[in-house]
Amino acid sequence: MSQIYTLKDKLGENRLFLNRIIAALLIILLLTSGLIVRLVYLQIVGHSHYATLAKDNSIKIEPLVPTRGMIYDRKGKVLAENTQSFSLELIPEQIKDLDDTLLRLQKLLNISDEKIEQYQKQRKRQKRFASTSLLMGMNDEEIAKFAVVRPFFPGVDIQASLVRNYPYADLAAHVVGYVGRINEAEMKTLPIAEYRGSSHVGKIGIENAYETELHGKTGYAEIETNVQGRAINTVNSVAPVPGENLYLTLDMDLQKTAYDALGDFNGAVVAIEIKTGGVLVFASRPGFDPNPFVIGIANDAYQALQTSENQPLYNRALRGLYPPGSTMKPFIALAGLEYNAISAEHKLFCPGYYQLPNVSHRYRDWKKTGHGSVNMTDAITESCDVYFYTLASILGIDRMHDFLQNLGFGEKSGIDLTGEKAGLMPSREWKRKQRNQAWYPGETLITGIGQGFLQVTPLQLARATATLANKGKVVTPFLVRNSASPDSLEDEAESHQEDLAFKPENVDKVIQGMINVVHDAHGTAKTIGKGINYQIAGKTGTAQVFSIKQDAKYNENDIDFKLRDHALFISFAPADDPKIAVAVVMENGGHGGSVAAPIAGQVIKQFLGDNNEN
Amino acid sequence: MKTETRSEQFDPPSLLGNILRKLHIDIPLFIGLLLIALLSFVILYSAGSQDMDVLMRQAARIGLAFFLMTALAHVNPYQFKRYSALLFGLGILLLLAVLIMGQFGKGAQRWLDLGFFRFQPSEMIKITTPMMVAWYLAEHSLPPKPKQLLIAGLLIIIPTLLIAKQPDLGTALLVASSGAGVLFFAGLSWRFILAISTILTGLTPILWHFMRPYQRDRVLTFLNPEADPLGRGYHIIQSKIAIGSGGIYGKGWLGSTQSELDFLPESSTDFIFAVFAEEFGLFGCVSLLTLYLLVIGRCLYIAAQAQDTYSRLLASSLAFTFFVYVFVNIGMVIGVLPVVGVPLPLISYGGTSVVTLLAGFGILMSIHTHKKFIPHS
Numbered sequence: 009m010s011q012i013y014t015l016k017d018k019l020g021e022n023r024l025f026l027n028r029i030i031a032a033l034l035i036i037l038l039l040t041s042g043l044i045v046r047l048v049y050l051q052i053v054g055h056s057h058y059a060t061l062a063k064d065n066s067i068k069i070e071p072l073v074p075t076r077g078m079i080y081d082r083k084g085k086v087l088a089e090n091t092q093s094f095s096l097e098l099i100p101e102q103i104k105d106l107d108d109t110l111l112r113l114q115k116l117l118n119i120s121d122e123k124i125e126q127y128q129k130q131r132k133r134q135k136r137f138a139s140t141s142l143l144m145g146m147n148d149e150e151i152a153k154f155a156v157v158r159p160f161f162p163g164v165d166i167q168a169s170l171v172r173n174y175p176y177a178d179l180a181a182h183v184v185g186y187v188g189r190i191n192e193a194e195m196k197t198l199p200i201a202e203y204r205g206s207s208h209v210g211k212i213g214i215e216n217a218y219e220t221e222l223h224g225k226t227g228y229a230e231i232e233t234n235v236q237g238r239a240i241n242t243v244n245s246v247a248p249v250p251g252e253n254l255y256l257t258l259d260m261d262l263q264k265t266a267y268d269a270l271g272d273f274n275g276a277v278v279a280i281e282i283k284t285g286g287v288l289v290f291a292s293r294p295g296f297d298p299n300p301f302v303i304g305i306a307n308d309a310y311q312a313l314q315t316s317e318n319q320p321l322y323n324r325a326l327r328g329l330y331p332p333g334s335t336m337k338p339f340i341a342l343a344g345l346e347y348n349a350i351s352a353e354h355k356l357f358c359p360g361y362y363q364l365p366n367v368s369h370r371y372r373d374w375k376k377t378g379h380g381s382v383n384m385t386d387a388i389t390e391s392c393d394v395y396f397y398t399l400a401s402i403l404g405i406d407r408m409h410d411f412l413q414n415l416g417f418g419e420k421s422g423i424d425l426t427g428e429k430a431g432l433m434p435s436r437e438w439k440r441k442q443r444n445q446a447w448y449p450g451e452t453l454i455t456g457i458g459q460g461f462l463q464v465t466p467l468q469l470a471r472a473t474a475t476l477a478n479k480g481k482v483v484t485p486f487l488v489r490n491s492a493s494p495d496s497l498e499d500e501a502e503s504h505q506e507d508l509a510f511k512p513e514n515v516d517k518v519i520q521g522m523i524n525v526v527h528d529a530h531g532t533a534k535t536i537g538k539g540i541n542y543q544i545a546g547k548t549g550t551a552q553v554f555s556i557k558q559d560a561k562y563n564e565n566d567i568d569f570k571l572r573d574h575a576l577f578i579s580f581a582p583a584d585d586p587k588i589a590v591a592v593v594m595e596n597g598g599h600g601g602s603v604a605a606p607i608a609g610q611v612i613k614q615f616l617g618d619n620n621e622n
Numbered sequence: 623m624k625t626e627t628r629s630e631q632f633d634p635p636s637l638l639g640n641i642l643r644k645l646h647i648d649i650p651l652f653i654g655l656l657l658i659a660l661l662s663f664v665i666l667y668s669a670g671s672q673d674m675d676v677l678m679r680q681a682a683r684i685g686l687a688f689f690l691m692t693a694l695a696h697v698n699p700y701q702f703k704r705y706s707a708l709l710f711g712l713g714i715l716l717l718l719a720v721l722i723m724g725q726f727g728k729g730a731q732r733w734l735d736l737g738f739f740r741f742q743p744s745e746m747i748k749i750t751t752p753m754m755v756a757w758y759l760a761e762h763s764l765p766p767k768p769k770q771l772l773i774a775g776l777l778i779i780i781p782t783l784l785i786a787k788q789p790d791l792g793t794a795l796l797v798a799s800s801g802a803g804v805l806f807f808a809g810l811s812w813r814f815i816l817a818i819s820t821i822l823t824g825l826t827p828i829l830w831h832f833m834r835p836y837q838r839d840r841v842l843t844f845l846n847p848e849a850d851p852l853g854r855g856y857h858i859i860q861s862k863i864a865i866g867s868g869g870i871y872g873k874g875w876l877g878s879t880q881s882e883l884d885f886l887p888e889s890s891t892d893f894i895f896a897v898f899a900e901e902f903g904l905f906g907c908v909s910l911l912t913l914y915l916l917v918i919g920r921c922l923y924i925a926a927q928a929q930d931t932y933s934r935l936l937a938s939s940l941a942f943t944f945f946v947y948v949f950v951n952i953g954m955v956i957g958v959l960p961v962v963g964v965p966l967p968l969i970s971y972g973g974t975s976v977v978t979l980l981a982g983f984g985i986l987m988s989i990h991t992h993k994k995f996i997p998h999s
Contacts, residue, residue: 021764024809025934029926032806032938036918036945040911043949046956050866051904058866069856201856 185213388521400456694984
């Protein structure tokens with residue numbers, strides 16, 4: 009019975025399936041006819057129209073490249089501009105013997121073999137009718153030499169174009185950045201249409217962070233061309249929208265002072281205008297000249313920059329990670345007051361070392377004989393390590409971590425540059441995750457004097473100093489201003505500031521300690537406090553590059569330069585009405601008070617002097 | 623009809639016939655595919671700027687694909703049926719692996735790196751999805767009941783969504799249509815097909831909401847290519863100029879000016895039909911379409927001749943999917959469909975699609991050359 013049922017079913021299925029095959033055939037034929045109808049429409053009805061477009065007078069769509077926006081400093085000084093430049097362009101299709109032409113050009117204009125090689129590489133990536141530049145940035149002599157013999161070089165021509173130029177060269181290379189040829193990886197991520205005509209794109213710095221604004225919007229022209237591809241007539245065009253001009257908060261005079269003051273040391277200086285968060289100085293030394301990158305830097309020159317042990321390409325202000333050393337002490341002191349862990353008047357005795365209960369290890373003070381009995385202000389003024397070991401052990405790592413993180417340590421500041429480093433603000437959780445180890449009490453102590461795992465960028469130091477000076481209103485640093493006028497910065501200030509709501513009397517006590525650092529007879533940076541009618545608040549720091557063995561004596565002059573301590577200094581002024589905050593880091597500079605503080609002093613005096621004149 | 627089948631199986635013994643039977647190759651289908659593959663070399667040589675390297679790489683790929691096709695033709699179709707569910711499950715797992723690994727990479731992630739070669743699970747799923755749906759439906763009597771429809775629908779939607787998420791709209795479309803093809807040939811009622819089409823049309827605004835920006839761009843560009851002549855619309859405008867300027871007889875082999883002058887992007891891959899149309903004209907286009915139709919016709923004939931439900935459904939769906947390839951690619955190049963990344967089958971340069979396509983034809987040949995007699999009782 010069931011077998012008969014299946015058999016019946018099978019017959020029904022057969023019929024159904026064959027019906028469907030026939031239906032599918034009909035649908036396929038119908039759709040194919042549709043395609044053919046469309047092909048007939050294109051190839052017979054529209055043939056003459058499309059043939060005209062394709063051959064006799066074809067419409068070429070040419071991109072109209074927008075002019076890149078300029079970059080200015082706060083006083084209107086030009087940091088990045090577009091200058092006329094001439095390049096030697098070759099169209100391989102129009103050249104009979106390319107090798108011979110290249111050889112003759114090489115002799116005529118003294119072109120290096122490397123350049124020829126570079127040209128050959130680039131040429132192979134392009135179509136034969138595309139123009140490729142052999143020589144960029146030609147000087148007058150080269151132009152004149154070629155102009156005379158031009159008729160003998162069919163397919164070779166001089167073309168004028170706008171090339172990016174950075175008048176300040178190495179002075180602000182890291183922050184302004186540079187543009188370079190679009191590479192293959194960038195080709196994939198950039199919007200195709202917008203960059204159809206562009207050859208360059210911002211690689212680092214402001215040029216990179218504000219690429220969209222600086223680039224502008226590409227327009228296009230529909231150009232009628234003849235058989236040879238020569239343009240006859242523009243049918244229709246949409247003009248490009250030039251890139252925006254950017255006005256930075258940077259002050260190039262201050263930048264130069266800071267950059268020069270660093271001298272031969274590697275290091276960074278960051279200065280922030282406290283009221284707005286506008287960055288006044290963003291210097292990283294050694295610098296490099298960004299201009300060769302625009303026309304394509306020679307390989308050996310690039311290798312030299314890459315392999316130099318001073319790492320000139322490295323933006324130390326933004327990405328340099330340093331142990332903050334004693335510059336951390338004012339923040340730890342404020343944490344102690346805010347958490348009611350200690351009173352500012354409470355005196356601690358410093359014998360020159362600190363011991364944890366039941367542990368023989370002695371945590372040394374930088375002053376072997378000790379500071380004696382010190383209160384908080386004294387401890388900041390003289391940078392007493394033992395006081396801060398004690399305070400750190402009272403606070404504990406958890407509270408220190410939370411407090412310092414609020415000040416921006418271990419987090420990106422959010423400045424409008426790409427590639428910022430967040431540094432490291434250690435915590436129990438971090439150590440368990442990263443190293444699978446428990447947190448040791450000794451590590452709390454050395455965090456209290458800015459050593460150990462703690463790593464900060466110069467930008468973070470300047471920002472935290474500015475926030476402290478601003479009585480807890482968090483300062484967010486930025487470089488590009490909303491307004492284009494060089495005068496007012498008021499429009500971008502304060503509105504969105506987060507307030508850490510520190511008690512004013514607590515902040516005042518810490519600031520008093522920092523004033524004493526500069527203006528007290530015992531202050532570690534007293535050299536810079538002379539001859540001014542306002543007060544500077546500061547704190548020196550000396551960060552150990554390596555740890556010194558117990559009881560081993562060392563002499564700064566004896567040890568290898570690269571192992572010498574980093575010198576740091578944070579400061580703001582005027583102390584009673586803070587306007588500018590400055591952080592200085594000098595790699596292997598030795599003691600912070602003697603080398604780093606004077607640089608901050610110079611920047612502050614110049615800024616406030618300038619400001620007073622206005 | 624039965625006597626015909628009998629006579630086919632008992633051809634007078636000849637040497638060639640014997641060899642071919644041993645090879646399990648279906649001659650008409652094989653010749654059709656070979657012609658298309660040869661045509662592919664002719665067009666590629668022109669479209670790929672007469673670069674012999676391009677030809678050699680394509681030849682290696684097509685050689686491998688033909689080898690795989692012959693190998694699969696030897697497998698008894700019963701084995702395909704037996705492993706359908708397993709292969710489908712494996713394909714889904716690999717798709718999930720790709721998606722999870724994609725979380726760590728950037729942008730589109732379609733490959734699994736197996737060290738010695740990169741494998742694209744979405745290619746495998748193009749075949750295993752119709753296998754799975756055919757296997758499932760063949761277990762029940764046809765036409766499918768609502769419950770079976772629901773399950774079959776899920777079997778299609780899951781891999782489709784996984785691939786669409788990669789995101790690879792073209793492949794997702796092919797997978798969906800290969801599964802839908804099985805349902806169609808299984809006798810899905812016309813009323814139901816109409817209802818589904820209506821609902822899908824209604825869902826368009828919701829689909830729009832979930833599309834990636836570049837996918838939206840493509841749809842917008844399709845609707846109005848002139849709005850973005852430098853970007854997405856460029857492809858369509860230039861491809862229409864190339865095709866239209868070809869006229870009835872074309873400009874002759876190597877005579878295309880549009881692809882030569884770099885007006886036409888992607889001329890060797892997805893837009894190769896435009897080069898073909900420019901060089902060989904309407905005459906060539908109709909010939910190529912006829913060749914494709916002959917191959918599809920032979921496949922449908924094989925499906926009609928197949929002896930069990932599974933083989934029929936699978937064979938007809940593979941034939942139908944092949945047509946979807948042709949229709950979607952040519953439709954997009956001539957500007958009647960939006961631009962989705964579907965290559966012109968067996969002709970476009972590169973891609974693993976050639977291997978998958980010929981694997982499908984291998985299964986078809988296996989179905990046709992392993993027929994047995996059903997004992998009559």
